[in-house]
Amino acid sequence: MRNVLNIILRNRKATIGLAIVLFYVVIAIAAPLITTHDPNKRVARPHQPPSQEHVMGSTRIGRDVYTQAVWGTRTSLIVGFSAGLIVTVIGTLIGVTAGYFGGWIDEVLNFITNIALVIPQLPLLLVLAAFIGKSDPFMIAMIIGLTSWAWGARVTRAQTLTLRRRDFIEASEQIGEPSWRIITVELLPNLLSIIGFNFIGSVIYTIITEATLEFLGLGDPLAVSWGTMLYNAQNSSAITVGAYWEVFVPCLAIAVIGVGLSLLNFGVDEISNPRLRTLGAINRAVKAQKKYDAKFRARSTEAGA
């Protein structure tokens, strides 16, 4: 764990991304502490610009935008992370099973994955959500989680296939390790970077898609989330009457967490594929590595002496 953190902190993109994500997590956890009333309570006159009392202004029906945004953070993160988890678990399960066992199991699973890949995502989600009716955020998380695993499954399968014939896997097979042990102890640790990439990517996708579905009016209008904030703002024509605060707060919230998560993801990608780094970063990494080596050498000579 310490090591992973060290690696992340050495990459500037990943560090900034991690900081942004942590900031959101803190807000989500501290939501009851940093707000004073129920997010759906009417506490101000309609469409008040930001003021001392309501730092981000009020909505058309007099709700405090700041309180809504803070509680919305909680919803979006929970939905994002739980759907991300579902996507990652299904994708990894299918990908690893197909890649490891091969044969007809692979044929069947790969066929299903390919079909799920070519059926367009967003319209399918829209049709599902439309049939289910007013879906609360958790229903949306379920829908997204159950329909968006295909990409992760394909990538995981590809990586499993390349690992499958490596010596250490074949060796474990020959000494008679059971499959579940080979998969969990030998394969999964080597797939971690891909699984992580898949997870973060799914979280971004879910947060954006949830907001989109709710903006389109497919969500539960009483739920407190960035998407419903946008939906209400659109319905009260907040933009055309000039109530920019009602629109820009959720917009900014979504944009910044999106940027943060993808910086984290691309940082991780750069760490595992050094060629993608901009040269400045490489120089810094080389310097940091030298420093790290020097420290390590000093310590080991100390230990030796």
Added chain:
Amino acid sequence: MAFILRRIAFYLVAFLVAAIINFLLPRLMPGNPIDIMFASANVIMPPEAKKALALTFGFVDRPLWEELLIYLRSVFTFDLGVTIRYYPLTVTEVLGRGLLWTLLLVGTSAVLSFCLGSLLGILAAWRRGSAVDSTISPLALAMQSIPAVVVAITTLFIFGVALRWLPVGYAYEPSLDPEFSWEFISSVLTHALMPLFSLMLTSIGGYLITMRNNMIGQLGEDHVVMASAKGLSDRRIRYNYAARNALLPSVTAFALSLGSVMGGSLITEIVFNYPGLGNLLFQGIINRDYPLIQGQLLIMTLTMLTANLIIDFAYVFLDPRLRKA
């Protein structure tokens, strides 16, 4: 050839799966599917129209597999039923109206962002680490992860509401009649400008990053080193040796974005009230016009699959290695 035939068979099965999902969805929901589908409409339909619709969707009192066969037959004969919101127009007629606007908007933005994004990506990879690269690459990364809703709303606010430079809605001035005159065309252009801009803003980053990453991979390859050892001009190495080989994934992304054209650019069209296919889908959703939504899902799947098929062909054409395999 066998490869292409196998792909075609696969796409047929995929289309069948989409059709079956479409068939099962209303039946899996609690309650009487016909009531759910048609009762929510606030349009009064004559009983014969209702009956025809029920037949199109296979709602006949027969065993399930027979209902499915009836539904599939209507799908494969392109009988997608009558819309509820735009009754008595059929789904295909309604979609035909939006297609032109969407093609204009989405088509233009796809072509422009593909060209511009790829060129910038080539440049960024070629001058890796320079000021240009370290400005546009992180910017592209950031732009890629900002959702279309946010970009569209912000554009609308800045250029339409605050600065009042451009008209805020629809595809042309409503007082004008569609005709081939300078006035009408310029009205169409000014109305398309903002949605076009926000669409390009959201998609250009993806092309840039894809191209940059593939190009960087290519620049380390032997054939590029050889090209510079031969003393070829930078320009030639850049475009004929590196970029040509790095282009394939971008071509795929481009074809897929054309494949999703039938969905229109959902969000952008809604925010700017642009009368394309995305807006139609939205109207279908808020009015619970299930025939329209389901018909559009099927047609979108069809175009998506066609785009995939074209990619398969294009790959064989663009990558000579595949021809031997």
